[in-house]
Amino acid sequence: xxxxxxxxxxxxxxxxxxxxxxxxxxxxxxxxxxxxxxxxxxxxxxxxxxxxxxxxxxxxxxxxxxxxxxxxxxxxxxxxxxxxxxxxxxxxxxxxxxxxxxxxxxxxxxxxxxxxxxxxxxxxxxxxxxxxxxxxxxxxxxxxxxxxxxxxxxxxxxxxxxxxxxxxxxxxxxxxxxxxxxxxxxxxxxxxxxxxxxxxxxxxxxxxxxxxxxxxxx
Amino acid sequence: xxxxxxxxxxxxxxxxxxxxxxxxxxxxxxxxxxxxxxxxxxxxxxxxxxxxxxxxxxxxxxxxxxxxxxxxxxxxxxxxxxxxxxxxxxxxxxxxxxxxxxxxxxxxxxxxxxxxxxxxxxxxxxxxxxxxxxxxxxxxxxxxxxxxxxxxxxxxxxxxxxxxxxxxxxxxxxxxxxxxxxxxxxxxxxxxxxxxxxxxxxxxxxxxxxxxxxxxxx
Amino acid sequence: xxxxxxxxxxxxxxxxxxxxxxxxxxxxxxxxxxxxxxxxxxxxxxxxxxxxxxxxxxxxxxxxxxxxxxxxxxxxxxxxxxxxxxxxxxxxxxxxxxxxxxxxxxxxxxxxxxxxxxxxxxxxxxxxxxxxxxxxxxxxxxxxxxxxxxxxxxxxxxxxxxxxxxxxxxxxxxxxxxxxxxxxxxxxxxxxxxxxxxxxxxxxxxxxxxxxxxxxxxxxxxxxxxxxxxxx
Amino acid sequence: xxxxxxxxxxxxxxxxxxxxxxxxxxxxxxxxxxxxxxxxxxxxxxxxxxxxxxxxxxxxxxxxxxxxxxxxxxxxxxxxxxxxxxxxxxxxxxxxxxxxxxxxxxxxxxxxxxxxxxxxxxxxxxxxxxxxxxxxxxxxxxxxxxxxxxxxxxxxxxxxxxxxxxxxxxxxxxxxxxxxxxxxxxxxxxxxxxxxxxxxxxxxxxxxxxxxxxxxxxxxxxxxxxxxxxxx
Numbered sequence: 001x002x003x004x005x006x007x008x009x010x011x012x013x014x015x016x017x018x019x020x021x022x023x024x025x026x027x028x029x030x031x032x033x034x035x036x037x038x039x040x041x042x043x044x045x046x047x048x049x050x051x052x053x054x055x056x057x058x059x060x061x062x063x064x065x066x067x068x069x070x071x072x073x074x075x076x077x078x079x080x081x082x083x084x085x086x087x088x089x090x091x092x093x094x095x096x097x098x099x100x101x102x103x104x105x106x107x108x109x110x111x112x113x114x115x116x117x118x119x120x121x122x123x124x125x126x127x128x129x130x131x132x133x134x135x136x137x138x139x140x141x142x143x144x145x146x147x148x149x150x151x152x153x154x155x156x157x158x159x160x161x162x163x164x165x166x167x168x169x170x171x172x173x174x175x176x177x178x179x180x181x182x183x184x185x186x187x188x189x190x191x192x193x194x195x196x197x198x199x200x201x202x203x204x205x206x207x208x209x210x211x212x213x214x215x216x217x218x
Numbered sequence: 219x220x221x222x223x224x225x226x227x228x229x230x231x232x233x234x235x236x237x238x239x240x241x242x243x244x245x246x247x248x249x250x251x252x253x254x255x256x257x258x259x260x261x262x263x264x265x266x267x268x269x270x271x272x273x274x275x276x277x278x279x280x281x282x283x284x285x286x287x288x289x290x291x292x293x294x295x296x297x298x299x300x301x302x303x304x305x306x307x308x309x310x311x312x313x314x315x316x317x318x319x320x321x322x323x324x325x326x327x328x329x330x331x332x333x334x335x336x337x338x339x340x341x342x343x344x345x346x347x348x349x350x351x352x353x354x355x356x357x358x359x360x361x362x363x364x365x366x367x368x369x370x371x372x373x374x375x376x377x378x379x380x381x382x383x384x385x386x387x388x389x390x391x392x393x394x395x396x397x398x399x400x401x402x403x404x405x406x407x408x409x410x411x412x413x414x415x416x417x418x419x420x421x422x423x424x425x426x427x428x429x430x431x432x433x434x435x436x
Numbered sequence: 437x438x439x440x441x442x443x444x445x446x447x448x449x450x451x452x453x454x455x456x457x458x459x460x461x462x463x464x465x466x467x468x469x470x471x472x473x474x475x476x477x478x479x480x481x482x483x484x485x486x487x488x489x490x491x492x493x494x495x496x497x498x499x500x501x502x503x504x505x506x507x508x509x510x511x512x513x514x515x516x517x518x519x520x521x522x523x524x525x526x527x528x529x530x531x532x533x534x535x536x537x538x539x540x541x542x543x544x545x546x547x548x549x550x551x552x553x554x555x556x557x558x559x560x561x562x563x564x565x566x567x568x569x570x571x572x573x574x575x576x577x578x579x580x581x582x583x584x585x586x587x588x589x590x591x592x593x594x595x596x597x598x599x600x601x602x603x604x605x606x607x608x609x610x611x612x613x614x615x616x617x618x619x620x621x622x623x624x625x626x627x628x629x630x631x632x633x634x635x636x637x638x639x640x641x642x643x644x645x646x647x648x649x650x651x652x653x654x655x656x657x658x659x660x661x662x663x664x665x666x667x668x
Numbered sequence: 669x670x671x672x673x674x675x676x677x678x679x680x681x682x683x684x685x686x687x688x689x690x691x692x693x694x695x696x697x698x699x700x701x702x703x704x705x706x707x708x709x710x711x712x713x714x715x716x717x718x719x720x721x722x723x724x725x726x727x728x729x730x731x732x733x734x735x736x737x738x739x740x741x742x743x744x745x746x747x748x749x750x751x752x753x754x755x756x757x758x759x760x761x762x763x764x765x766x767x768x769x770x771x772x773x774x775x776x777x778x779x780x781x782x783x784x785x786x787x788x789x790x791x792x793x794x795x796x797x798x799x800x801x802x803x804x805x806x807x808x809x810x811x812x813x814x815x816x817x818x819x820x821x822x823x824x825x826x827x828x829x830x831x832x833x834x835x836x837x838x839x840x841x842x843x844x845x846x847x848x849x850x851x852x853x854x855x856x857x858x859x860x861x862x863x864x865x866x867x868x869x870x871x872x873x874x875x876x877x878x879x880x881x882x883x884x885x886x887x888x889x890x891x892x893x894x895x896x897x898x899x900x
Contacts, residue, residue: 079864090781
């Protein structure tokens with residue numbers, strides 16, 4: 001069965017390693033913080049200027065001056081630090097953040113990503129995404145395999161304006177975990193109960209399928 | 219009579235204007251802080267990371283963590299701020315400092331200045347001087363008119379490695395106040411009792427002398 | 437050196453039609469709301485506004501958009517504002533969208549006397565169009581230019597009479613860099629204290645960058661995405 | 669995420685001959701003196717040291733110079749050190765002197781992923797030799813490259829177990845930028861406190877930049893130019 005958003009977040013959380021600083025994008029990526037594997041410590045950076053983000057505040061304890069990059073009210077953990085936007089992107093551009101998780105509208109097999117603009121229709125802006133994808137050594141994209149019309153978003157070539165080129169190395173969708181190498185998608189894992197055939201049929205880009213594709217263990 | 223160091227500092231202090239942020243170099247320039255004209259407020263920036271420098275500490279009250287760019291122990295006034303070296307030079311390079319006063323080994327009539335190196339003999343380094351002279355809109359050089367061998371340091375062309383090009387607009391020596399315009403030195407004032415002839419004889423660079431040269435009022 | 441002005445009216449003297457303004461804040465967090473209200477009142481037009489976001493429909497810079505006071509926006513993310521999207525798609529509003537990190541760094545550069553710098557952000561995208569590309573350490577970078585403004589308007593938590601500023605939590609965001617990059621920088625603060633009350637070690641924006649400072653009359657501090665968890 | 673090490677011996681593990689080190693401090697103010705003493709003890713050689721100054725003859729980096737442990741110095745001002753001058757003039761020591769502001773900005777750039785930037789400092793001087801010159805706003809600027817180091821060693825006043833640092837007064841100087849630019853950054857602190865004891869608003873160097881932290885055993889804090897006035 002295809003994963004829900006929570007499932008995608010849980011699977012991505014398995015990629016976390018002890019001691020990492022992690023930047024989570026808006027949407028599904030934000031949920032990753034809820035599923036940190038036991039025994040490891042990671043610290044969350046939000047590009048609007050905080051390191052050491054904690055859970056959402058209790059009702060009535062919100063502070064308008066303390067938000068994340070999705071403009072949601074948050075709290076901080078012990079040992080947190082606040083800083084300005086230039087410092088924040090120094091961390092990102094300077095590769096001090098070990099993992100970036102973000103959403104996408106399209107990903108292509110050479111690692112390009114598009115997630116900020118649909119010409120003539122929607123322009124929200126790139127926010128910090130262009131800095132993140134251009135700088136991060138380790139980017140995981142959390143996204144749905146297809147759009148609402150059922151068209152694959154895992155493509156040979158992106159059709160939308162790009163956010164970054166050749167930067168994505170791993171994609172986690174409701175159906176599969178894909179790695180990008182040598183200009184191809186490699187099928188690494190499939191969601192529990194999802195067939196290899198379904199993944200093949202919903203992937204427009206070149207997909208390399210090994211003889212045995214393990215199911216995700218969530 | 220030629221001025222002493224104190225006299226030079228007093229004359230330069232007359233150039234201060236209310237509300238200015240001022241960076242004073244090592245040596246004579248440091249003394250300028252002692253002669254702020256009454257009724258005006260200026261704030262001293264030291265490039266090692268302090269705004270709002272006060273007088274030297276009383277004996278026994280020195281703090282090793284609180285020094286000026288000359289490595290002297292200092293104090294700070296109310297409303298001071300500490301910052302790092304990148305921020306400090308952002309102030310300087312970004313032209314937020316209204317006046318820079320520094321010493322020189324040589325100054326030339328096109329506004330070049332040399333003050334950091336004597337090839338084969340002495341190399342102390344430029345410290346912050348190159349940033350200061352390249353950035354400041356308003357630079358006053360405090361220096362002696364001649365070196366120990368009696369040779370003029372107010373030159374057609376500098377002989378020593380330069381600190382900056384075309385940046386000096388005003389020079390105050392023990393003998394005179396000179397302005398640099400149109401590739402010439404203009405004699406603006408003479409030290410009390412110093413003759414125009416003496417200044418002419420000790421100035422190697424092209425010197426424009428008006429009919430009447432007022433004495434400095436100190 | 438008297439930087440303290442009595443109110444927002446005095447603080448904004450000199451802002452005219454056609455000027456470029458920088459306004460601090462991320463979303464509605466840390467925006468100079470008193471000054472924005474005054475800009476609405478003044479009715480200045482044809483403004484170029486440099487701000488990470490454009491407010492929401494009825495708060496923040498959305499108020500200026502509503503009155504068609506803004507000719508051009510330089511921002512990184514504008515996704516919370518229907519009127520913005522309408523004006524942009526209809527061509528009424530000129531929009532220059534740039535990566536958030538580049539925006540922050542370009543403001544800092546403007547204040548720091550760095551006219552241009554190289555960054556990897558935006559390479560291979562629309563953002564790089566017309567910009568110089570150069571490889572460093574085997575990786576392509578684009579040359580980005582400094583930004584500056586006629587007036588920078590920032591909001592701080594505490595300020596003193598010398599113009600020193602301290603920001604609170606994530607309300608800091610773009611405020612410190614913009615404070616550096618204004619020809620004239622105006623700070624509205626929640627708390628204005630005499631010089632000497634703030635620890636010199638704790639200052640975020642040294643007073644040298646601030647020309648005018650005033651205590652804001654009222655801070656609504658609207659929350660854009662109130663997100664809470666329920667107590668068990 | 670355990671960044672705390674027990675002592676300077678553990679902190680400096682991995683520093684080898686021929687490496688590039690950044691060392692914070694301005695003059696003798698804010699230098700990592702415990703770490704410097706340990707470098708002397710380790711006897712590592714052929715170091716490239718990036719530091720604004722080179723210490724004095726018998727303290728700070730002067731101690732490493734004395735033992736001929738330094739192959740190359742990248743500094744802005746070295747005027748307090750006779751042995752330095754001797755080694756430089758004799759050619760034993762390679763010296764790269766650069767403007768102080770450029771040094772600070774190049775370290776910051778190294779930590780911030782900015783490979784290069786333009787600055788007016790040094791145009792028309794020896795410093796500009798071999799560097800690209802470009803005019804911005806009618807004024808010539810030179811292109812300066814980022815600096816980074818195998819290890820950055822900084823000294824802070826207070827630090828917590830997450831690596832967050834607070835510096836005191838002008839002992840801050842180059843420490844924050846160098847902390848950003850080390851592949852591995854080591855912080856020696858006067859006071860090491862549990863996470864949560866430092867106000868997140870007051871942090872100068874966020875812990876993300878610091879890989880190892882320890883409480884220095886002893887801080888002599890030598891004063892270079894004791895200057896006092898007499899009480900009336």
